[in-house]
Amino acid sequence: MTPSEARRRLATGSHRRFTPKRPWAPMTDAEWAAVERHLKVVVQGQGRPLKDARQRIDGMFRIAASGQPWHALPPDYGKPDTVGRHFRRLARMGLWMRLVGACADRAAPAPLRAIEFFIVRAARRAMRLLGMGAAVMAEKLGMLSAMPVLPVYLTRPYWFAEVERVMAGLLEAHRDRPLRLPIGEMKAWLRLHRFFAGKPWHRRWAEP
Incomplete structure (x- = not known):
């Protein structure tokens, strides 16, 4: 998985959706x-x-x-x-x-x-x-x-862990050849790492 593939999976995953609004009515x-x-x-x-x-x-x-x-x-x-x-x-x-x-x-x-x-x-x-x-x-x-807010504002442990796993794999693969580490790719993963760190949870995001 590349950084661009990670972004695409997150943004366009078919399982991700917003639920259409519906006026309240008693349950049938x-x-x-x-x-x-x-x-x-x-x-x-x-x-x-x-x-x-x-x-x-x-x-x-x-x-x-x-x-x-x-x-x-x-x-x-x-x-x-x-x-x-x-x-x-x-x-x-x-x-x-x-x-x-x-x-x-x-x-x-x-x-x-x-x-x-x-x-x-x-x-x-x-x-x-x-x-x-x-x-x-x-x-x-x-x-x-x-969700209480749009996903972009939240810390996202699942994707954060996935990015860490990929970064660890890259470092391990180049342990004996550190100068061949793909710096550009690693920088892209670091940007994703910061993005998925999000912001700390705050109760004010949730409704009373």
Whole structure:
């Protein structure tokens, strides 16, 4: 892999995409069934089941899709503070990133695809809690709308490590002939190295 190939793979990878916006609407039975199967996995053995789970998660998706604060949630979905607390609980259990991963699967069912925008917005809202690890996971999955900022601003450990691996290989290959080290190519890799170092994670990038 050359530096230009690394840039091209990053910029044009077919797996990388932004999710089209969709106005919020309550989940259909099929959409709820697609979410519920993942919900059951993450809550199993982790305390009491979520009360009125479908209604609560509909409310979470409503707030996530609109970008509004929790206090804007209509009372039909429960107390805003309670719903917000349950949202954070599900984030720590891994539900939102699990759903993001399910959407990234080429074999994702149509009902899950239909609510992908709600899912990536929920994951993005949870980034304040989940931090850099979740942002990197979203990037590796190619689900760019789940990331808190554009990828160019983030430290990108996966690609950073790939560049380090290539640079180490070049140095090793020329250990006995250091004067033949391709300086121009090494400089190109060093530029990529600095680029993928990005900026330190900051919680202000994530939504409240």
